[in-house]
Ligand SMILES: Nc1ncnc2c1ncn2[C@@H]1O[C@H](COP(=O)(O)OP(=O)(O)O)[C@@H](O)[C@H]1O
């Protein structure tokens with residue numbers, strides 16, 4: 596998955612003085628965020644390009660090396676879809692949630708708990724970090740129950756989405772223990788129920804809840820679009836709860852953006868200081884957002 600010829604950041608065209616200025620600009624942010632936790636949602640759509648994946652892993656390691664505590668929560672929707680297709684199945688989504696029958700659940704566990712997670716862990720380790728992959732089962736982290744999903748137009752009607760999980764609680768002690776030992780936790784969004792059954796949980800929902808439970812400084816959601824767009828396709832740089840309600844009601848926000856924005860708003864309202872939806876297709880998006888001084892993407896206000 597790694598690109599052998601990948602150059603981390605090409606600053607060869609930049610004059611030495613400018614390079615020094617760029618590096619010095621990061622100093623106030625490094626001081627501000629030293630010792631703080633940042634939850635990074637790495638969307639399945641943002642992880643399709645090997646060079647971008649490597650840049651992401653380098654950013655995560657750099658944050659750790661300057662004393663910030665990154666916690667990665669990953670998705671893998673497109674990767675699940677590819678395997679389902681090979682089995683002759685096609686994913687069905689309701690309000691951004693994958694309808695998950697028993698066979699689909701097996702695929703989800705196989706893809707998220709296996710291949711996708713190990714790719715991310717491997718890339719972070721290759722970049723010089725010490726990543727540890729976890730599902731919500733590890734350390735009894737994510738307790739869940741079956742999600743009861745009401746119809747948006749007619750709330751008395753309920754959709755059966757199978758083994759999709761609603762988070763009951765998150766115990767972050769395993770994440771904290773790993774952080775304290777200089778490891779970088781990489782979490783896949785699988786929860787467990789009362790009878791030890793597995794639940795498929797949307798990764799945005801897990802990232803948002805984990806950020807809240809950890810009282811993270813930042814929640815950064817990397818996706819495959821510039822941020823939240825309005826009807827005309829213009830980037831909305833800041834969003835409040837009222838504007839989000841309007842955009843959901845008139846259908847401007849749809850599909851996978853529904854759980855993302857709902858999670859982002861929940862986290863912003865629950866004490867996470869800064870919540871951003873950013874474009875994971877931009878190389879080093881993470882570094883630019885955390886240590887750069889140009890805002891980009893959409894910031895969600897609580
Ligand atoms: N108003 C909107 N602004 C931006 N993206 C939107 C909007 N409404 C729906 N979307 C869709 O949401 C997608 C991002 O969600 P999703 O595919 O679940 O990404 P990820 O895999 O990163 O979680 C975008 O690619 C876009 O197709």
Ligand SMILES: CC(=O)N[C@@H](CCC(=O)OP(=O)(O)O)C(=O)O
Pocket residue numbers: 637638639640669670671672673675691692693703759760784795796797798799851
């Ligand atoms: C319930 C539900 O929809 N689960 C998601 C879990 C993965 C995910 O969220 O991946 P992205 O972040 O890449 O979209 C799914 O099965 O696709």
